[in-house]
Amino acid sequence: MMEALSTEDGTKLVATARQAIADHLGGRNTDPTSGEGIVVSVARGVFVTLLDEMTSRGMRGCIGNPFPKASLLSETARCAVEAATTDPRFDPVRLAEFQQRITVEVTVLSPLEHIVVESPLDLPLNIEIGRDGLFVDGLGSRGLLLPQVAVDEGFDPEEFLNQCCLKAGLMPDAWLTRDVRVARFQGQIFSEEGPRGRVFERKLRVAGSRG
Numbered sequence: 001m002m003e004a005l006s007t008e009d010g011t012k013l014v015a016t017a018r019q020a021i022a023d024h025l026g027g028r029n030t031d032p033t034s035g036e037g038i039v040v041s042v043a044r045g046v047f048v049t050l051l052d053e054m055t056s057r058g059m060r061g062c063i064g065n066p067f068p069k070a071s072l073l074s075e076t077a078r079c080a081v082e083a084a085t086t087d088p089r090f091d092p093v094r095l096a097e098f099q100q101r102i103t104v105e106v107t108v109l110s111p112l113e114h115i116v117v118e119s120p121l122d123l124p125l126n127i128e129i130g131r132d133g134l135f136v137d138g139l140g141s142r143g144l145l146l147p148q149v150a151v152d153e154g155f156d157p158e159e160f161l162n163q164c165c166l167k168a169g170l171m172p173d174a175w176l177t178r179d180v181r182v183a184r185f186q187g188q189i190f191s192e193e194g195p196r197g198r199v200f201e202r203k204l205r206v207a208g209s210r211g
């Protein structure tokens with residue numbers, strides 16, 4: 001397991017992501033490394049997701065890097081700008097839209113752990129919805145889905161595997177072959193309550209839990 005970040009660290013990451021996007025869209029330079037603390041100065045995987053409050057928090061962009069070489073703070077800033085401007089699924093975000101409608105969410109990843117099973121049929125048994133994200137790698141393609149995707153979409157482990165393969169551009173049942181490796185990871189999610197709102201740590205409901 002990765003070392004947990006504090007809410008203060010998460011707030012710093014979200015603020016860095018928002019400032020990086022605002023500066024880029026406003027034509028200003030930004031230095032995300034200023035004021036780096038020890039926790040956010042190490043290299044850790046991170047994804048930045050932009051959510052549109054006008055479409056019930058529908059995704060407006062999401063870019064990340066599970067294999068970083070730069071510090072967590074620097075990667076957060078870079079991924080944030082790319083999520084706003086280069087995600088091929090969406091038009092670039094406009095500055096006024098960003099300021100008025102967009103909520104920023106930052107997910108910090110644990111190291112990937114390849115799932116070793118005797119048979120691919122056992123893979124779903126080793127995936128816990130609400131805890132694990134997935135990464136598939138094989139046949140010249142890669143795909144990753146964050147833990148919150150399975151919760152938000154109501155996937156069970158098998159459908160989560162199918163969707164991750166589709167994300168990689170593979171057939172949905174490619175995970176049943178031995179040509180594709182599957183890894184799991186955990187994520188710590190920090191999200192704004194609304195555009196420029198208070199930052200909180202989002203806890204996912206683990207499959208089978210109550211309350």
